[in-house]
Amino acid sequence: MMQMGALEQPILSVRDLRVTFGDTVAVKGLSFDIHRGETLALVGESGSGKSATALSILRLVERDGGQIAGGSIRLGGDRPADITTLPPAALRALRGDRVAMVFQEPMTSLNPVMTVGAQMGETLALHRGLRGRPAREAARTALERVKIPEPQRRLDQYPHELSGGLRQRVMIAMALICEPDVLIADEPTTALDVTTQAEILRLIAELQQDMGMAVLFITHDLGIVAEIADRVMVLKDGVKLEEGFTANLFATPKADYTRQLMAASPRLGEGAPAPLDKAETVLEVRGLTTRYGGGMLSRTPATTAVQDVSIRLGRGETLGLVGESGCGKSTLARSIMRLVEPHSGSIKLLGTRIDGLSRAALKPHRAHVQMVFQDPYASLNPHMAIRDAVTEPAFLHRMVGQSDRRALALDLLQRVGLPADAIDRYPHQFSGGQRQRICIARALSVQPRIIVADEAVSALDVSNARRITDLLAEIQQRDGVSMLFISHDIAVVERVSHRIAVMLKGEIVETGPTDRILNDPQHPYTRKLLAAVPRLDPAATPDAARPRVPVPT
Amino acid sequence: MIAYLARISVKSVVTLFAIVTVTFIATRLSGNPIDTFLGDGLTAEGRAELIRYFQLDGTLWQQYVAFLRGVVSGEFGLSFVDRRPVTQVVGERLWASGQLLLASVTLTILVAIPLGILAAIYRKSWIGSAVMTVAFAGYAVPSFILAILMVLVFSYWLNWLPVVGNGSFLHFIMPTIAMSGVLVAALTRFTRNAMLDVLGQDFIRTARAKGLSEARVVLRHGLGNAGVTVISVIGLQVAGLAAAGSVVVESIFSWPGIGQLLVNAALIRDYPVLQFGVITVAVAVVAINALTDVAYALADPRIRLARS
Numbered sequence A: 001m002m003q004m005g006a007l008e009q010p011i012l013s014v015r016d017l018r019v020t021f022g023d024t025v026a027v028k029g030l031s032f033d034i035h036r037g038e039t040l041a042l043v044g045e046s047g048s049g050k051s052a053t054a055l056s057i058l059r060l061v062e063r064d065g066g067q068i069a070g071g072s073i074r075l076g077g078d079r080p081a082d083i084t085t086l087p088p089a090a091l092r093a094l095r096g097d098r099v100a101m102v103f104q105e106p107m108t109s110l111n112p113v114m115t116v117g118a119q120m121g122e123t124l125a126l127h128r129g130l131r132g133r134p135a136r137e138a139a140r141t142a143l144e145r146v147k148i149p150e151p152q153r154r155l156d157q158y159p160h161e162l163s164g165g166l167r168q169r170v171m172i173a174m175a176l177i178c179e180p181d182v183l184i185a186d187e188p189t190t191a192l193d194v195t196t197q198a199e200i201l202r203l204i205a206e207l208q209q210d211m212g213m214a215v216l217f218i219t220h221d222l223g224i225v226a227e228i229a230d231r232v233m234v235l236k237d238g239v240k241l242e243e244g245f246t247a248n249l250f251a252t253p254k255a256d257y258t259r260q261l262m263a264a265s266p267r268l269g270e271g272a273p274a275p276l277d278k279a280e281t282v283l284e285v286r287g288l289t290t291r292y293g294g295g296m297l298s299r300t301p302a303t304t305a306v307q308d309v310s311i312r313l314g315r316g317e318t319l320g321l322v323g324e325s326g327c328g329k330s331t332l333a334r335s336i337m338r339l340v341e342p343h344s345g346s347i348k349l350l351g352t353r354i355d356g357l358s359r360a361a362l363k364p365h366r367a368h369v370q371m372v373f374q375d376p377y378a379s380l381n382p383h384m385a386i387r388d389a390v391t392e393p394a395f396l397h398r399m400v401g402q403s404d405r406r407a408l409a410l411d412l413l414q415r416v417g418l419p420a421d422a423i424d425r426y427p428h429q430f431s432g433g434q435r436q437r438i439c440i441a442r443a444l445s446v447q448p449r450i451i452v453a454d455e456a457v458s459a460l461d462v463s464n465a466r467r468i469t470d471l472l473a474e475i476q477q478r479d480g481v482s483m484l485f486i487s488h489d490i491a492v493v494e495r496v497s498h499r500i501a502v503m504l505k506g507e508i509v510e511t512g513p514t515d516r517i518l519n520d521p522q523h524p525y526t527r528k529l530l531a532a533v534p535r536l537d538p539a540a541t542p543d544a545a546r547p548r549v550p551v552p553t
Numbered sequence B: 001m002i003a004y005l006a007r008i009s010v011k012s013v014v015t016l017f018a019i020v021t022v023t024f025i026a027t028r029l030s031g032n033p034i035d036t037f038l039g040d041g042l043t044a045e046g047r048a049e050l051i052r053y054f055q056l057d058g059t060l061w062q063q064y065v066a067f068l069r070g071v072v073s074g075e076f077g078l079s080f081v082d083r084r085p086v087t088q089v090v091g092e093r094l095w096a097s098g099q100l101l102l103a104s105v106t107l108t109i110l111v112a113i114p115l116g117i118l119a120a121i122y123r124k125s126w127i128g129s130a131v132m133t134v135a136f137a138g139y140a141v142p143s144f145i146l147a148i149l150m151v152l153v154f155s156y157w158l159n160w161l162p163v164v165g166n167g168s169f170l171h172f173i174m175p176t177i178a179m180s181g182v183l184v185a186a187l188t189r190f191t192r193n194a195m196l197d198v199l200g201q202d203f204i205r206t207a208r209a210k211g212l213s214e215a216r217v218v219l220r221h222g223l224g225n226a227g228v229t230v231i232s233v234i235g236l237q238v239a240g241l242a243a244a245g246s247v248v249v250e251s252i253f254s255w256p257g258i259g260q261l262l263v264n265a266a267l268i269r270d271y272p273v274l275q276f277g278v279i280t281v282a283v284a285v286v287a288i289n290a291l292t293d294v295a296y297a298l299a300d301p302r303i304r305l306a307r308s
Helices: A050-057 A088-094 A116-128 A132-145 A164-176 A194-211 A222-228 A246-251 A256-264 A329-336 A359-366 A386-396 A402-415 A420-424 A432-444 A462-479 A490-496 A514-519 A524-532 B002-028 B033-038 B044-053 B060-073 B086-121 B126-140 B143-157 B169-199 B202-209 B214-252 B258-267 B271-299 B301-307
Strands: A012-021 A024-034 A039-043 A066-075 A099-102 A182-186 A214-219 A231-236 A239-245 A281-292 A303-314 A318-322 A344-349 A369-372 A450-454 A482-487 A499-504 A507-513
Touching (some): A012 A050, A024 A214, A024 A239, A050 A182, A050 A214, A099 A164, A116 A164, A182 A194, A194 A214, A194 A222, A214 A222, A231 A256, A239 A246, A281 A329, A303 A482, A318 A490, A329 A450, A369 A432, A402 A420, A402 A432, A450 A462, A462 A490, A490 A514, A499 A514, A499 A524, A507 A524, B002 B060, B086 B169, B086 B214, B086 B258, B086 B271, B143 B169, B143 B214, B214 B271
Parallel strands (some): A039 A214, A039 A231, A182 A214, A318 A482, A318 A499, A369 A450
8 A cells, every 4th residue: 555664754743642621631642653645544432532633633623622731743744843832824824735634524514605616716715826717727626636527517516416425525625635745534434325435435545645645544443444544543532552554453453442343343244143034024014105295386396215115024033224325214214104104005014004094093003113213312302311211102102100100211221231320310421322222222111013223323433333233132132023224334234134125216126134135145236335345354455356336426 | 596486476475465454454443533533522424424434334344345455456545634645645754764774774784793793703701791791681672762761861961963853864873773772682692693503513614624714714604604594584583673663763753754654643543544554564574575585595505506
């Protein structure tokens, strides 16, 4: 990937960096170097201090309420500078020119009321003095460099007209427009689908080779590290646990924590639960179609989100539903629960047709199916104590009286592995993983026959995600509950699913036992999804074997 | 965009019809105008004749139909008081009210938006707290109290400013400030909240990471986005509040505008003037709202492009 000259001066040198947020110390004396043409991956779970480190390098951390309490950040090269002591004007001159950053959320990191061209032009005017036609030319070239189709047209478009993948390409183009010495990429692919992620990773690697910049790549995903990094630094609670060349670190991890992280990372071929052959059917969906819009007063034609989908779920079985964002998997789940009214098709739950039932008639059936959503921060009412939150569905379905709620809450919390003293606390006192446990406890309160987990672990870091999938499997073993497990990450789906259904543009293109789907995928799209999953073993992904997927138009 | 404009027009017409109807009913609920004009000493025959003369003898429904027919054909009738067409009576008041409204809204925008931005940027320092305290106090002081206090200080004690009429620039000062007080308070608070909301967004961090100056980050990226919501509030709320405020302020300063006319017409139950006056104000407010919708769409590409 690169030849690191150990004798060469580092382009960025961080020494004994300490970052505090109020009384909390987020980064506790961190030191590292990056050289030209090198990619250093900063790995850690949420709260490990990796983003605080990244934001400190641009001194943007001060805007988020943080403070650089000690240490130095030196930028090398022709014009060395100590970033920690730079006056504001000199600091601004350096941002976007010599050190640039790409953020995690492409959907919200671009200004929605400015065209792509105007946003790129700002950087050019500021650091290069380019305006008008030359600026437009330069912006177009930058878009070409990140392989955006029709760059000329994109300049006049607004961010909302672009997909997430294209927006992230625009972000990268904007960051690289002044050819920075250092590019900081803060989880740039976490919000993207696996196939888009593969494209973006490949793009960053190629651009680095062309431009010779140093890249600080922040991630919690070891699969990505294996694919992109020359060196790795593992961070936990603001302390560096381990640092080394990627291949060495993966081959012989020294710290226990690194080994735990590696074990928690999803990878393909870990082994899936064996298919259940003669399970009694609890849910049968036939020919389900759901459309949005297109009503009499609508200005837009109807879009078909789910097209003629048939699935079957057996007792105690988990069906993994995989597909990219926008493929209709969430709509399918919502249609099954009739949170969205399906257009046609039949839904049979425990032997009863529930399509066409009135709202009142549907209510008792709703208790049989419970959902766990993606964002554990948004799906709990912040003003509701945990005892009330977890027992609310049971209370609403009159399965528990006011006096017994506490006992039920204690039982539920125990079943999801939370301590009994959680009962009187409020959601903000828990971490993301713990909140997701609370959401699962809430779903369990009505003794459902089916749990629909819609991207339930996508917002969690690998360790927490692993714990949650383990918990779901354990609950299934114990209670015989069936699950519809929805995810864009086929590696996560594998470890919990007896069978997998692959969804593309509203249709299910392939269904089968997990082993068969993984080892003998029939549909080209399934093969593409599998190829896009980052491999944990750096040796196993030589450049030639990396996924080559066309840029979507 | 054309479909969007058509939808706004239909919405506006429906709103106006509702207002016209409510106005008609409300004026009829308040008693008989003949008794108010003439008082005692009127013979039964004379009274009946007057009622016929003013076309108040039909059933309520007949009066309503006649009234609607008039509205459609542009015939709004004659004032009960001086028998001149109400269009003329109201028309000659329009410009005075328009001037006051324009002056107040302009003053409000010029004062409130910078204050709101300051309060957002310095929300953690004394500057932010000071701005918000003043804005909060301004919100709590009714315009008539502000008006009376100003008259007391600047006219009665200091004798600097004229109280009655609209003859010169000096006449504008107190009514404009009295009208603007509440509006400034409301718009400052709103601008501050909108700016705080926007300044916490991810793209603001992106703008800073580019190396842009703080002024450009706040004005171009911050206000550029907050402006979309601020425009809608200026149109939807500020215009409405100003219309309501003009009734009070014009009466206090004897400003020869529609607000003062309406108060007088209501006191003597001059139905035709009252009806047409309310309709005029309603048309103005609805028109401003419709213009706001258009401005909002122009300012936000997400709306503009979705509807074109």
